[in-house]
Amino acid sequence: MDWIIGIGMMALGIAVVVLLWRNYCLRKEAAQFAGKVEQALDAIVTGKEWKRQGELTDSLWDRIETQLAKAEHVFQRKQEESLREKETVKGLISDISHQTRTPLANMKLYVELLEEETLSGEGTGFLAKLCEQTEKMDFLMQSMVKMSRLETGILQIRQEKQDLSETIRRAVADVVPAAAAKEIDLFVDCPDGMMVPHDGKWTQEAVSNILDNAVKYTESGGQIHLSVERQEIFWQIAIADTGKGIAVERQAQIFTRFYREPEVHDKPGVGIGLYLARRIIELQKGYIEVRSETGKGACFRLYLPV
Incomplete structure (x- = not known):
């Protein structure tokens, strides 16, 4: 009877050891898997070069790696589109700013010259409105240029x-x-x-x-x-x-x-x-x-x- 109990205890011990070993192996594989995913995501986010390793198989990692490669391609394409859009906006704002600078300066000059003239009551009212609208347009253009330069990174924040x-x-x-x-x-x-x-x-x-x-x-x-x-x-x-x-x-x-x-x-x-x-x-x-x-x-x- 004792030998049966001894065999049972030995079998139980072996089973525990096997389970512990399998658990260790699974945790090690999970850690390696998480490390690979982390490295791949870090490369995608930071723009570092990331190449797939080995030949394509049907393993879980290879399937995920394929999806990550697709995500990397989409992410890069979106980044390129965003850069192109920023450059387009930057050029557009720059052109508008350049094209409106001289007309606005001329309008301000004409307003100053008119302020020195003797005008009727109605003319004085119109002149005040013209001055207000000119200042508003100037403020708008300056704000748009600031906004564009901040968004496109032309002007850097220096803390x-x-x-x-x-x-x-x-x-x-x-x-x-x-x-x-x-x-x-x-x-x-x-x-x-x-x-x-x-x-x-x-x-x-x-x-x-x-x-x-x-x-x-x-x-x-x-x-x-x-x-x-x-x-x-x-x-x-x-x-x-x-x-x-x-x-x-x-x-x-x-x-x-x-x-x-x-x-x-x-x-x-x-x-x-x-x-x-x-x-x-x-x-x-x-x-x-x-x-x-x-x-x-x-x-x-x-x-x-x-």
Whole structure:
């Protein structure tokens, strides 16, 4: 009886060893398989040269390798199409900018000459409208050129450690005249000497665009508060106003190109400012969020990595 139990225990031991060995082999094969997939995907994503190894068989890896090769081909083709489209857009914007620069300069000159002339009341009104439309066209062209250069990589974001408070001051200075004209109070809470890695010029552009919108959509006598705070991972630039607010269902759309809310078409603007602001912050590995309710103002928060 004892020998039967001994044989049974030995068989059980052998079975356990075999199972453990098979489990080890399966885990090793799975790790090798995952490594191959990871290498192939890394080569596809980074654009490195990736060649299939050995002859085609009916194994699981060879079937997956075939699909990865197809995915690589599609990915490369999409990349090439994207580059061609960017080059086309870059050329188109460059041509438009070049072709409109001289006419716009001439229009501004003619407006200045007309302002020196004695005009009727109606003529003065028409001249004011002509001046407004000329400035709007000039602003549109400049914004489109900036947008094109950022998207096509002509202009690179250069993040250098510099004083964020100086960048904020320049951005605020851009909107002070417009805020003063509407008697809007500007409050700024920004400590000095905040050395933050960022592109001063483009970050100023982003903050100015947010502030410009705040001034534009805040009624006379309103308030705008700007504050800067260091958090654990990000620096937060918060811009809150007492303006008309933004409906929740539209808050995702306001950052798209040329989007303008239906009720503000009588206000100056072309719908590029917020798109540019978001793009500039994203290129610095940050992000923008907005919190608002209709009739209760809006608060934009810009986050730059610490």
